[in-house]
Amino acid sequence: MNSVIEDRPSQLELVKTLRASKGGVGRFKWTPDGKLITAPYKNGSITFWDPGTGKMLYSLRKHTRRAVCVDWSHKSGRLASASDDHSFIIWDKDAKEPERIEKKHTDSICAIAWSPDDKTIATTSNDRTVKFWDTESWEEKYKPVNIETNPNDLAWSPDGKTIIVLQQRREIEIWNVENNDLVATLHGHRGIVTSALWSPDGKYLLSGSEDGAIISWNLETFKEKATLIGHENLVNAMSFASDSRIMASKSHDNSVRIWNLEKNSQEVGLRVKGHHYSISGIAFHPSKPILATLDKRDTTLRIWNVDYSAIL
Numbered sequence: 001m002n003s004v005i006e007d008r009p010s011q012l013e014l015v016k017t018l019r020a021s022k023g024g025v026g027r028f029k030w031t032p033d034g035k036l037i038t039a040p041y042k043n044g045s046i047t048f049w050d051p052g053t054g055k056m057l058y059s060l061r062k063h064t065r066r067a068v069c070v071d072w073s074h075k076s077g078r079l080a081s082a083s084d085d086h087s088f089i090i091w092d093k094d095a096k097e098p099e100r101i102e103k104k105h106t107d108s109i110c111a112i113a114w115s116p117d118d119k120t121i122a123t124t125s126n127d128r129t130v131k132f133w134d135t136e137s138w139e140e141k142y143k144p145v146n147i148e149t150n151p152n153d154l155a156w157s158p159d160g161k162t163i164i165v166l167q168q169r170r171e172i173e174i175w176n177v178e179n180n181d182l183v184a185t186l187h188g189h190r191g192i193v194t195s196a197l198w199s200p201d202g203k204y205l206l207s208g209s210e211d212g213a214i215i216s217w218n219l220e221t222f223k224e225k226a227t228l229i230g231h232e233n234l235v236n237a238m239s240f241a242s243d244s245r246i247m248a249s250k251s252h253d254n255s256v257r258i259w260n261l262e263k264n265s266q267e268v269g270l271r272v273k274g275h276h277y278s279i280s281g282i283a284f285h286p287s288k289p290i291l292a293t294l295d296k297r298d299t300t301l302r303i304w305n306v307d308y309s310a311i312l
Helices: none
Strands: 012-019 037-040 045-050 055-061 067-072 079-083 088-091 098-102 109-114 120-125 129-134 151-156 162-167 172-176 181-186 193-198 205-209 214-217 224-228 235-240 246-251 255-260 265-271 282-284 290-295 300-306
Touching: 037 067, 037 079, 045 067, 067 109, 079 109, 088 120, 109 151, 120 151, 151 193, 162 193, 193 235, 205 235, 205 246, 235 282, 246 282, 246 290, 255 290
Parallel strands: none
Antiparallel strands: 012 300, 037 045, 045 055, 067 079, 079 088, 088 098, 109 120, 120 129, 151 162, 162 172, 172 181, 193 205, 205 214, 214 224, 235 246, 246 255, 255 265, 282 290, 290 300
16 A cells, blocks of 8 residues: 655656636536536636646536536436526536526535436435436426435435435435435444545445545445545545546545555555645546546646556
8 A cells, every 4th residue: 555645646647737717616527528627616607628738618607606516417418517506507418508497496506416317317405405306307306305414415326226415424325216215324434424426337335524534335235345544634525437446535635545446555645735625626537547636726627647557
């Protein structure tokens, strides 16, 4: 295990720096084809960046308050964005004009996610509900999940039958979306759980917490399988590579760490600067060994080539 944190680890090659001068970048995502990066901003805009040239291409401006997060559909190529203005927007296939603007929550929307089959969108809000929307009729599809605190995030299971709901709590709840049943409550963290995700191949379920630990869960028993130790502060984001054995995490300790999940070991430690305001400033390319990170108080996106062979 390599616990060293470096400015330029040998396994990473910095290839481009994108300067987002207005700051306040939220949970950015690669487009499904991996050609662009889509970034929500504090000023309510959604901006498209070309990581090859490092240039901003254009911005979408319909939200009236901070744009919190974005998510791309898996098959139809549609973009969804969510905002503090209580709305979520579905953009047309060219991602230029709103297809629908839905204002069906009574408080800020904290997370939005397309189901694996694109037939449902889940949203969760500070109104303390998780709601499910039919992507044809845009009516509520399933009974809402009522939660006890403001949410942190949500994540669909690979089969689309269950969803993780993260609240301001140490526990992780997994809900059956069709019958509104609580399937499991996962215990193991000593601090509030801030991020969770399934791997692309469905073999791993990971969670990160204020306690700095990342837990890998047994998918049959939902008991703790392994704990990844390295971060010294809150883990605010994680991202799987297209090879599900590799995962990157980002923390308030000003580091990005890349893990080999077959060994449950840290293989790369990257020092980043002043990014503690960020919620989710890290994302692997959907198919290539490329990682995007956010630093300098959410104003700078950096694009790195990653040597997978040195990690596995």
